[in-house]
Structure formats: C-alpha cells, structure tokens
Amino acid sequence: DQQVKQNSPSLSVQEGRISILNCDYTNSMFDYFLWYKKYPAEGPTFLISISSIKDKNEDGRFTVFLNKSAKHLSLHIVPSQPGDSAVYFCAARGNAGNMLTFGGGTRLMVKP
Amino acid sequence: GAVVSQHPSRVICKSGTSVKIECRSLDFQATTMFWYRQFPKQSLMLMATSNEGSKATYEQGVEKDKFLINHASLTLSTLTVTSAHPEDSSFYICSALGQGGGAFFGQGTRLTVV
Numbered sequence: 001d002q003q004v005k006q007n008s009p010s011l012s013v014q015e016g017r018i019s020i021l022n023c024d025y026t027n028s029m030f031d032y033f034l035w036y037k038k039y040p041a042e043g044p045t046f047l048i049s050i051s052s053i054k055d056k057n058e059d060g061r062f063t064v065f066l067n068k069s070a071k072h073l074s075l076h077i078v079p080s081q082p083g084d085s086a087v088y089f090c091a092a093r094g095n096a097g098n099m100l101t102f103g104g105g106t107r108l109m110v111k112p
Numbered sequence: 113g114a115v116v117s118q119h120p121s122r123v124i125c126k127s128g129t130s131v132k133i134e135c136r137s138l139d140f141q142a143t144t145m146f147w148y149r150q151f152p153k154q155s156l157m158l159m160a161t162s163n164e165g166s167k168a169t170y171e172q173g174v175e176k177d178k179f180l181i182n183h184a185s186l187t188l189s190t191l192t193v194t195s196a197h198p199e200d201s202s203f204y205i206c207s208a209l210g211q212g213g214g215a216f217f218g219q220g221t222r223l224t225v226v
Binding site: 034036041042043044045046089091099100101102103104105 | 116118146154155156158161203205207215216217218219220222
C-alpha cells in the first residue's frame with residue numbers, strides 16, 4: 001500500500017507559467033515533508049521541506065503548501081524555467097524514525 | 113551544505129562477480145545512512161537502513177545475503193552486491209541524514225551486470 005502518492009506521472013508547462021506538482025499521503029504520523037528534484041542518472045537533490053506545524057514554506061521560486069486535513073501537499077514553481085525540467089519526488093518522514101517514504105515521482109517538462 | 117559522495121558513479125561487471133559501492137558523508141557525521149534502488153521510470157525504493165556500528169535493517173523482499181551493507185564509521189557506508197546477476201542491474205543511491213533532519217543524497221551508481 002503506497003503511503004505517499006503522486007498521481008500525475010508527468011506534467012508539461014510553458015516557460016514562465018506556474019508548475020504545480022501534487023502529492024497525497026495516507027499516514028497521519030508523517031510530520032515532515034520534503035521535495036526532491038532528480039535528473040537522469042543523478043541522485044536526488046533537496047529542494048524544499050515543510051514541517052507539519054506549518055501550512056506554507058517559500059524559497060525563491062519554490063513554495064510548498066501543506067493541507068493536513070486533506071493529507072495533501074503541493075509544490076509550486078513560478079515562474080517555471082526550462083532548467084526545471086526533471087523528475088520531482090515528494091517524500092514524507094514519520095516521527096517514529098528517520099526513514100523517508102517517497103512518492104512515485106512526477107516528470108516535469110518546461111517548454112521554452 | 114552537506115555533501116554525500118558516492119563511488120563509483122558507473123560500473124559494469126560480469127555475472128557472478130561482486131561489486132562494492134561506497135557512500136561517504138564528506139563534511140558531517142552520519143549515524144544513519146540509507147540505500148535505495150531505482151528501476152527505470154520508477155520511484156526510489158528503500159532497500160535498507162544502515163546504522164553505524166550495528167547491523168543494517170533490510171526492507172521486506174531485499175536479500176541481506178546478496179546486498180551486504182557495512183557502516184563501519186560515521187562517514188562511510190558500503191553496499192556490496194554479491195554474485196551479481198543481470199537482474200541486479202539498476203541505479204543505486206545512498207543518502208545520509210544531516211543534523212537538521214534533511215536527507216542528502218549521493219550521486220548514484222549505475223550498475224550494469226553483463
């Protein structure tokens with residue numbers, strides 16, 4: 001049973017527009033959420049995170065929103081740039097340990 | 113920021129041989145490291161949790177005799193794929209926990225077994 005789901009396997013956005021990547025989770029014990037960006041044949045790089053006590057965290061062009069009641073988080077990238085094209089993974093961590101549970105990833109393509 | 117170095121980045125080996133992959137935290141100590149495997153177009157699958165000075169904890173379905181993990185120091189964990197077969201060909205990634213709670217990833221290792 002997947003505890004972290006990214007229901008959109010791919011997303012195509014025009015350069016300059018907003019990219020919205022969604023992530024849903026089922027485990028109410030998760031208390032920390034992270035977004036990673038991954039290029040082919042490379043390890044994931046950390047983008048932004050949010051604690052369950054917050055509902056929004058912003059860092060430059062990246063903003064993560066958390067809706068605890070809906071068990072839903074989203075990553076907004078604005079404005080989107082061609083260099084943002086990559087696979088984005090959301091991950092969640094429970095308060096019982098340090099293990100990360102990953103979603104399946106969403107491939108973002110930003111068209112010039 | 114915290115840096116995790118993984119080596120080698122790419123390795124080709126013959127079926128039946130063993131391959132060792134190293135994961136080092138370069139500027140911080142990591143009592144806990146994780147090993148992941150990624151199949152093409154799939155998510156990262158956690159294989160095992162490596163704890164310094166103790167035995168690794170393997171996820172269900174991962175053969176601990178095949179994927180040997182050694183976390184001998186606070187900056188080094190190794191994954192050895194023993195008696196590799198073509199189905200072991202994959203992209204292996206390690207990560208280490210930083211003090212702030214974030215996970216920092218190595219560059220990954222592309223293993224091809226021929």
